[in-house]
Amino acid sequence: MPKHDKIARFSVSLPESLLDELDAMVERRGYQSRSQAVAALARDGLVEYASQLGTESVAGTINLVYDYKKKGLQAKLAAIQHNYYLLIVANMHVHLENHNYLEVLLVQGRASELQKLADELITCRGVKNGRISLTATTIPPLL
Known part of the structure; x- marks a missing residue:
């Protein structure tokens, strides 16, 4: 506030x-x-x-849990992220048990575009769990 x-x-x-x-x-x-x-x-x-x-510019995260051994999945996720590269500020992944990765993307842009990105990622075959979490504000620009 x-x-x-x-x-x-x-x-x-x-x-x-x-x-x-x-x-x-x-x-x-x-x-x-x-x-x-x-x-x-x-x-x-x-x-x-x-x-x-979908008109407000917001920041947030997209969290994915997926099986990294699923053939072609990492390439598909990377291709989707490349299509939305202007919305993705940063990402990281962590190795979990049982061939799983936890990937977290820090995103910013119009809420509707971020939801579209999240939907494309989350619905990929091999993604076990996904969630988008948005905030009320954006990240300040770097000067």
Whole structure:
């Protein structure tokens, strides 16, 4: 939240069971208050909303777990990444057990383009698990 933002107060009505779950989340995650938790949930929801619209520029990660012994998979993943090279800031992979790699791509761009990239990577045969996680802001430009 920018320092110049003023705090606005509003009232929210929730079923008691939902409020109990919110209070449990506040305690488990260590939020200082319900307000802090609700603000975090609102930010997450706004990022998801922006990604559905696809017009906002955001940053985030794409995480993949895949079998590196699957014939042609690494070449296919590399080819897809080359097609989207302007969106990929950096990537790394880590060797896991049982012929698996964990690959993490740091990405930035229009949310709709990042989702398209993630979908192409995640749906490759041999990718066992994939997820995209977007933030509300972008990475500052390097000068």
